[in-house]
Amino acid sequence: MARKLKISPEQSQFIDATRLFMICGLVFHHLFTLPGGVSHPRSGMSDFSFLVPEAIYSWVHMAFMASVPLLSIISGYLFFRGGRFDYVAVLKKKFATVMLPSWLWCSIWLIFAALVFYASKGAISSDDYNFAEVSPLMVLNGIFGVTQLQYAYQFWFVHDLILTFMIFPILKFCLDRFAYLFLFLLFVLWLSPFEPWVFFRIDVLFFFVCGGVLANYDSRGLFDRLNQPAVRLTLPLVFVAALSLRSLTFLIFSEDSVAASLISNDYYLAILRILGVSTFAIWISWAQRNMTGLFNSFVNYSSYSFLIFAIHFPLISILRKLAEQIVAFDTPVSLFAAWLLLPVMTIVGCVVISIVAKTILPRPTNLMAGNRLA
Numbered sequence: 001m002a003r004k005l006k007i008s009p010e011q012s013q014f015i016d017a018t019r020l021f022m023i024c025g026l027v028f029h030h031l032f033t034l035p036g037g038v039s040h041p042r043s044g045m046s047d048f049s050f051l052v053p054e055a056i057y058s059w060v061h062m063a064f065m066a067s068v069p070l071l072s073i074i075s076g077y078l079f080f081r082g083g084r085f086d087y088v089a090v091l092k093k094k095f096a097t098v099m100l101p102s103w104l105w106c107s108i109w110l111i112f113a114a115l116v117f118y119a120s121k122g123a124i125s126s127d128d129y130n131f132a133e134v135s136p137l138m139v140l141n142g143i144f145g146v147t148q149l150q151y152a153y154q155f156w157f158v159h160d161l162i163l164t165f166m167i168f169p170i171l172k173f174c175l176d177r178f179a180y181l182f183l184f185l186l187f188v189l190w191l192s193p194f195e196p197w198v199f200f201r202i203d204v205l206f207f208f209v210c211g212g213v214l215a216n217y218d219s220r221g222l223f224d225r226l227n228q229p230a231v232r233l234t235l236p237l238v239f240v241a242a243l244s245l246r247s248l249t250f251l252i253f254s255e256d257s258v259a260a261s262l263i264s265n266d267y268y269l270a271i272l273r274i275l276g277v278s279t280f281a282i283w284i285s286w287a288q289r290n291m292t293g294l295f296n297s298f299v300n301y302s303s304y305s306f307l308i309f310a311i312h313f314p315l316i317s318i319l320r321k322l323a324e325q326i327v328a329f330d331t332p333v334s335l336f337a338a339w340l341l342l343p344v345m346t347i348v349g350c351v352v353i354s355i356v357a358k359t360i361l362p363r364p365t366n367l368m369a370g371n372r373l374a
Contacts, residue, residue: 007081010288015074016302017295018284022071023305025064027312027343030154031057035320035338036329044249044264051251053335058247060339063239065269066276068157069207073277075161076211079168080175087169094165097370102158103143104368105310109152110142112314126151149200154313160204175212183213191270207277223285232282239275246272301351306370308350316346 007015033040034057039048041061048054079090116124117131125131129138129151142151145159164171174182190206199205225231245252245263253260262268287295319342329335357365358373366373 007078013295013299014284014288015078016305017288017298018070018280019074020298020302020305020308021284022064022067022280023309023312024343024347025060026067026154026309027316027346028060028339029064029067030313030316031061031320031339031343034329034335035324035327035342036335042246042269044246044251044260046250046255050332050335053332053339055247056336057339059243062243062246062269062272063276065273066280068203069210069273070277070280071157072161072204072207073211073214075164076208077215078211079165079208080172080212080215091165094162097372098158098165099162101306101310101368101370102155102162106143106145106150106152106155109314110139110150113151145200152310152314154309156200157204160199160201161208163199164205164208171209171212175209175216179213179217183209191267203273223281226278226282227285232286235275235282236279239272239279242268242272242275303369303372304351304354306372307354307368308347310368311350311353312346315349316342319345319349 034054037049037054037057039045039054039058041054041058043058045051045055045058110129113126113129114131114134117126122132128148129142137147140146141148144150145156149156150159186202186206186209190202194202196202196205226235246268249260249263253263284295320338323329323338323342327334327338329338354365354369357368362373
């Protein structure tokens with residue numbers, strides 16, 4: 001596994017477009033309960049206010065559960081592709097492109113939340129962070145996620161990715177000697193209720209290693225197989241059908257049925273994640289060949305991916321609360337509008353904020369973007 005794997009321009013564009021598309025999908029995913037809605041997007045419509053908008057949101061929410069796995073695969077693929085390299089030098093690069101910007105963003109959002117709490121005299125608060133009793137551990141958690149999720153929730157993914165970078169020599173040792181056995185063991189852990197001690201979840205580690213395997217064992221051949229006509233048609237159809245069953249479980253099956261029990265458990269969600277990774281890879285690859293204008297737009301804006309990721313979760317939460325104060329979400333149309341417009345406004349807002357900041361403060365903005373804007 002010490003060979004150098006050169007990435008072609010087409011592969012690089014595919015990676016850039018995939019990153020931006022899946023991060024935009026995360027924005028839709030992180031809306032969680034719709035304003036005016038009562039159902040959780042993974043509840044299988046056991047309870048709902050308006051069926052159609054909440055079912056659509058449930059479907060999209062669970063589709064983009066594939067975002068973290070696919071982004072982790074890309075990270076692992078890029079990390080392992082170089083064969084032999086200077087691990088310390090690579091870690092220093094990751095410090096500048098991933099670690100430092102992430103910790104700075106977590107600090108900014110924690111300070112912002114504290115200022116909002118004090119300005120509102122405690123009326124606007126966080127369930128997980130009590131700013132009335134600030135402690136050193138709370139600050140460390142808010143920035144680094146030592147014993148609980150950071151205040152900027154989305155950075156749990158980066159937290160686990162950083163830890164994965166740190167143990168890369170161990171991962172490489174295992175993949176050099178027993179790659180498929182190691183991957184299988186991680187797969188079993190991923191499916192199990194095992195809770196890792198320092199990782200928030202096992203997802204990032206498992207799919208990062210999947211990317212490492214792809215980087216060293218003929219990923220081009222796998223990609224070609226995914227793009228065979230039969231596979232390209234069948235896998236997305238299976239994914240759409242499986243998503244639809246999960247979104248509408250309790251409308252189709254009774255709550256005490258065997259089918260409902262099988263579809264509503266965590267193993268089914270794991271299947272959806274794997275199907276989603278394959279399906280989105282197929283769809284984006286198809287767009288690269290057949291929708292070049294749209295695909296190139298994602299490539300051109302891909303340098304803003306990290307900034308959208310960093311800004312989106314607190315921003316969409318703020319927009320959601322503002323919308324609830326202004327609009328009465330008591331019709332199916334208003335709920336559908338909330339599902340569509342709040343994430344779109346968040347994505348556009350993130351890009352606009354990034355462009356303005358880049359114009360006014362280019363060097364600090366580039367630092368906060370992980371040195372991706374230069």
